[in-house]
Amino acid sequence: MTESAVNALSKHPKTTVRASLIGKRIPKLDAPEKATGLSRYIEDIKLPRMLYGKILFAERPHARILDIDVSAAKALDGVRAVLTASDIELVPFGFGKDNTALKKERVTCVRDEVAAVAADTPEIAADAVKHIRVTYEDLPVVTSPGEALKEGAPVIHPEVPDNTPFRYDYSHGDVAAGIRQSDVIVEDTYVLHRVAHCCLGTSGIIAYFDADGKLVLHSLTQVPFLYKHELSGIVGVAPENVRIIQPPIGGGFGSKLDIHPFEPICVFLAKATSRPVRLVFSREEEFLATPTRQPVVIHLKSGARKDGTFTFRDVHMTLDNGGHTSWGATTPWIMMRTFSSLYRVPHVRQHVDVVYTNNIYACAFRGYGNPQATFALESQVDQLAEELGMDPLELRLTNTQDPGETTGQGMILRTCGLKECLEIAARNAGWEEKRKNVGQVIRHATVRERSGKRNKDVRPEDSSLVRGIGMASLFHVGGGAKIYRSDGCGTILKIDDFGGITVLTGSSEIGQGSETMIAQIVAEELGLPIKNIRVINNDTDLTPWDVGAHASRTVFIAGNSALRAAREARGKLVDAAAVRLKRKPEELDLEEGNVVDRSNGEPLESIGKIIRGLHFGAKNKLIMTTDFYEPPSTSPDEKHMGNISACYAFGTHVTEVEVDLDTGVVKVLKVCAAHDVGRVINRLGIEGQVEGGIVQGIGYCLTEEVRVEGGHILNPTFTDYKICTTTDLPELNISFVETNDPAGPYGAKGIGESPLIPVAAAIANAVYNATGVRITELPLTPEKVLMKLKEAWS
Amino acid sequence: MHKVLDKVELSFIVNGEAVRLKAMPHATLLDVLRNDLELTGTKYGCGEGECGACSVLLNGKVVNSCLVLALECEGSQILTIEGLSTNGRLHPIQKAFIDYGAIQCGFCTPGMIMATYALLEANPSPTAMEVKRGLEGNLCRCTGYRKIVDAVLSLS
Numbered sequence: 001m002t003e004s005a006v007n008a009l010s011k012h013p014k015t016t017v018r019a020s021l022i023g024k025r026i027p028k029l030d031a032p033e034k035a036t037g038l039s040r041y042i043e044d045i046k047l048p049r050m051l052y053g054k055i056l057f058a059e060r061p062h063a064r065i066l067d068i069d070v071s072a073a074k075a076l077d078g079v080r081a082v083l084t085a086s087d088i089e090l091v092p093f094g095f096g097k098d099n100t101a102l103k104k105e106r107v108t109c110v111r112d113e114v115a116a117v118a119a120d121t122p123e124i125a126a127d128a129v130k131h132i133r134v135t136y137e138d139l140p141v142v143t144s145p146g147e148a149l150k151e152g153a154p155v156i157h158p159e160v161p162d163n164t165p166f167r168y169d170y171s172h173g174d175v176a177a178g179i180r181q182s183d184v185i186v187e188d189t190y191v192l193h194r195v196a197h198c199c200l201g202t203s204g205i206i207a208y209f210d211a212d213g214k215l216v217l218h219s220l221t222q223v224p225f226l227y228k229h230e231l232s233g234i235v236g237v238a239p240e241n242v243r244i245i246q247p248p249i250g251g252g253f254g255s256k257l258d259i260h261p262f263e264p265i266c267v268f269l270a271k272a273t274s275r276p277v278r279l280v281f282s283r284e285e286e287f288l289a290t291p292t293r294q295p296v297v298i299h300l301k302s303g304a305r306k307d308g309t310f311t312f313r314d315v316h317m318t319l320d321n322g323g324h325t326s327w328g329a330t331t332p333w334i335m336m337r338t339f340s341s342l343y344r345v346p347h348v349r350q351h352v353d354v355v356y357t358n359n360i361y362a363c364a365f366r367g368y369g370n371p372q373a374t375f376a377l378e379s380q381v382d383q384l385a386e387e388l389g390m391d392p393l394e395l396r397l398t399n400t401q402d403p404g405e406t407t408g409q410g411m412i413l414r415t416c417g418l419k420e421c422l423e424i425a426a427r428n429a430g431w432e433e434k435r436k437n438v439g440q441v442i443r444h445a446t447v448r449e450r451s452g453k454r455n456k457d458v459r460p461e462d463s464s465l466v467r468g469i470g471m472a473s474l475f476h477v478g479g480g481a482k483i484y485r486s487d488g489c490g491t492i493l494k495i496d497d498f499g500g501i502t503v504l505t506g507s508s509e510i511g512q513g514s515e516t517m518i519a520q521i522v523a524e525e526l527g528l529p530i531k532n533i534r535v536i537n538n539d540t541d542l543t544p545w546d547v548g549a550h551a552s553r554t555v556f557i558a559g560n561s562a563l564r565a566a567r568e569a570r571g572k573l574v575d576a577a578a579v580r581l582k583r584k585p586e587e588l589d590l591e592e593g594n595v596v597d598r599s600n601g602e603p604l605e606s607i608g609k610i611i612r613g614l615h616f617g618a619k620n621k622l623i624m625t626t627d628f629y630e631p632p633s634t635s636p637d638e639k640h641m642g643n644i645s646a647c648y649a650f651g652t653h654v655t656e657v658e659v660d661l662d663t664g665v666v667k668v669l670k671v672c673a674a675h676d677v678g679r680v681i682n683r684l685g686i687e688g689q690v691e692g693g694i695v696q697g698i699g700y701c702l703t704e705e706v707r708v709e710g711g712h713i714l715n716p717t718f719t720d721y722k723i724c725t726t727t728d729l730p731e732l733n734i735s736f737v738e739t740n741d742p743a744g745p746y747g748a749k750g751i752g753e754s755p756l757i758p759v760a761a762a763i764a765n766a767v768y769n770a771t772g773v774r775i776t777e778l779p780l781t782p783e784k785v786l787m788k789l790k791e792a793w794s
Numbered sequence: 795m796h797k798v799l800d801k802v803e804l805s806f807i808v809n810g811e812a813v814r815l816k817a818m819p820h821a822t823l824l825d826v827l828r829n830d831l832e833l834t835g836t837k838y839g840c841g842e843g844e845c846g847a848c849s850v851l852l853n854g855k856v857v858n859s860c861l862v863l864a865l866e867c868e869g870s871q872i873l874t875i876e877g878l879s880t881n882g883r884l885h886p887i888q889k890a891f892i893d894y895g896a897i898q899c900g901f902c903t904p905g906m907i908m909a910t911y912a913l914l915e916a917n918p919s920p921t922a923m924e925v926k927r928g929l930e931g932n933l934c935r936c937t938g939y940r941k942i943v944d945a946v947l948s949l950s
Contacts, residue, residue, distance in 0.1 A: 037836070251936060511899025718840050726932075729938065
């Protein structure tokens with residue numbers, strides 16, 4: 001939608017008598033229900049005659065299935081169905097169409113689903129899967145992309161003989177010319193690891209068929225409308241006969257963007273038993289059978305002129321796809337955009353191989369590959385700064401783009417607050433002062449031989465704890481991402497006889513606060529208290545289409561759609577009031593549930609009364625509006641060029657760390673973050689997004705790793721997989737740069753993923769600043785840090 | 795085949811109400827609260843005492859109810875999230891969590907609130923570090939903990 005289109009809808013724009021709700025701290029609408037334990041998550045929902053589903057996983061990384069004997073399982077009391085691939089129609093699904101609900105001939109990773117049971121109790125179901133006997137013939141296991149790409153490597157999916165299901169190439173400019181123009185060139189390899197979403201609520205689903213054969217799913221999907229379409233094809237039910245209801249969801253972070261095999265499996269169990277079936281994972285199953293973030297090896301080479309101007313960037317990425325392909329195989333589409341467009345770079349070339357292995361497979365995870373790309377890029381920008389003898393802040397400012405520019409990859413930056421983000425974050429952190437104290441000694445300890453590039457002047461041989469400061473910036477989509485054919489969202493708005501509003505939005509709520517943002521926008525436009533707004537967002541039979549909760553798109557796209565529906569309703573309401581009150585519409589405004597005199601704010605009539613007059617008076621009308629908002633973005637062309645988002649988000653984090661040279665422990669002391677969010681809608685909510693993203697990013701950088709050896713997961717528990725706790729929370733200083741994007745609702749852009757993206761790079765840069773040791777492989781565990789320190793000093 | 799165990803009779807007080815029921819000897823307090831008493835506000839997050847989503851008060855002390863056998867609770871006083879608000883009025887801890895934005899997906903919230911309750915009973919005016927230490931056993935993946943800590947500090 002163009003700016004003029006938004007204004008056209010606002011035919012009776014608000015005045016400013018009442019304090020605006022935009023930018024205020026609004027508590028989350030569903031918080032009381034969650035705080036009292038009344039929210040019914042998937043594991044809390046029990047339907048009459050409901051059965052319990054359980055899956056038998058292969059637990060071997062690569063094997064041929066020779067035989068499955070389910071007779072002992074079927075013979076158990078209370079077992080109502082046992083399914084294998086022979087019992088269902090196998091429709092390939094997933095982004096690479098290389099997965100099926102149950103596996104028939106071969107398994108290609110440990111999590112592969114081989115059989116499933118529905119039983120009267122969870123205990124019987126668990127017992128039954130243990131009674132299923134599968135005979136396998138083990139096949140050679142490919143544990144890394146390196147092995148998979150070797151000549152004569154075992155083939156994982158016969159239809160892809162080179163184990164490389166996807167390759168992407170991108171370029172703008174001429175890298176050879178860029179190399180010639182460079183005074184300084186840096187080249188390095190960055191190794192990014194596998195991490196799990198660790199939603200506190202584990203995955204689950206309830207499936208049943210109603211009396212007329214319609215399939216009803218209580219599902220945790222983040223993308224209900226795409227899901228409904230794809231799932232209908234897998235389970236053989238017409239899409240118009242599938243209804244998706246989303247209960248409160250115990251965390252998403254991208255994990256619920258794909259259809260996972262357990263979901264069609266549960267439908268097949270419901271079909272086989274003609275009863276509702278609930279399937280909820282244990283924590284161990286959650287680690288085993290939900291995909292992770294993409295592990296990727298990034299080889300990056302880049303150059304600059306003496307004055308710091310970037311000249312070129314040459315990128316080669318290899319992703320570990322695992323044994324199947326999810327939407328995760330498309331994360332390079334976002335990664336490439338950071339390399340091409342975080343800064344102004346005239347010459348960029350990128351090649352990506354997505355490679356099958358027999359590891360567990362990966363999917364979307366907050367940032368969609370961008371944290372990985374940003375780690376490589378922003379580490380290398382610091383390496384370039386050092387080669388150039390420039391301050392990293394100055395080098396970044398030299399290459400920051402201006403509002404109005406179009407990036408090398410064709411993205412139009414109508415707003416770009418990166419320069420302000422860099423300056424504000426640096427100022428809040430005391431950058432200049434603290435960079436002088438590199439390798440600052442905090443505590444004197446044992447005498448030992450130590451040296452390092454940056455800290456030799458501070459007698460490191462005497463220090464045990466050293467401090468450092470580092471920065472990293474980010475670039476991300478802020479106005480949706482046109483990956484699918486439509487990136488839109490619909491809204492239906494109705495006003496009841498008493499001034500109560502119901503908003504039906506296509507957007508999904510996974511904890512991020514979208515329902516509160518939508519209520520806030522509608523309340524703002526219609527001059528009603530926020531408590532009058534009810535948001536319904538979880539039932540595909542009621543709500544209009546939306547592409548899903550991903551790409552940090554909900555504030556921008558669902559927000560715009562709600563804004564347009566509300567503005568149209570506002571126009572109708574003011575017109576009706578004008579007729580009733582015999583005033584001109586431009587003399588009226590809506591405030592606190594009343595129609596008021598615009599000149600002095602004096603209440604004239606309640607909104608409820610206006611509606612009742614319209615409803616029961618001569619006109620017999622009600623006010624209901626609908627909107628479908630499609631952002632003004634374009635699908636990328638086959639060369640990955642194009643303005644895929646309606647606007648773009650930027651940000652900078654400046655991070656202080658303390659490194660213990662004796663133990664290798666890195667502690668994050670303080671993060672100063674500045675984000676260009678266009679405009680703050682709900683300050684409480686947006687702070688929560690930034691704080692949560694930072695702490696999740698600290699876990700990504702320092703403590704988290706799904707350890708996979710020989711295709712097997714070594715640490716599928718919170719005992720051995722460490723996410724951050726309260727004591728890892730650093731001091732946080734958060735600023736918002738409000739660039740007021742012309743396309744955003746009230747100027748707002750997306751924020752959901754941004755705060756996680758630069759965290760690891762900023763920490764690694766700070767660790768380098770503290771120790772003089774550059775670590776290019778995550779996570780920065782004490783063992784790794786200590787090893788790298790020892791290597792550097794030996 | 796397994797020997798089928800018999801259920802054992804059990805009585806305790808949950809949220810001020812006397813409860814008598816029969817539970818399997820291996821049933822955890824979490825199982826009984828969620829399945830027998832339908833007090834589903836107490837959450838399963840990991841089943842091994844690592845995440846704190848199942849935190850309840852047992853005789854005034856916070857426990858991971860997934861690690862406590864129901865039979866151990868004979869004669870005990872148990873407080874769950876459902877027992878915190880009275881007559882539809884939110885407990886001040888619940889109110890603070892709501893107002894301070896300490897709730898996103900909300901899955902950790904009941905456990906976090908019960909751990910806070912125990913913390914404030916033991917130490918009505920904790921420092922920030924004491925709050926962090928007191929809630930260290932409760933994982934949250936959404937909020938980054940800052941707003942949780944702020945909410946708790948607002949009560950001290």
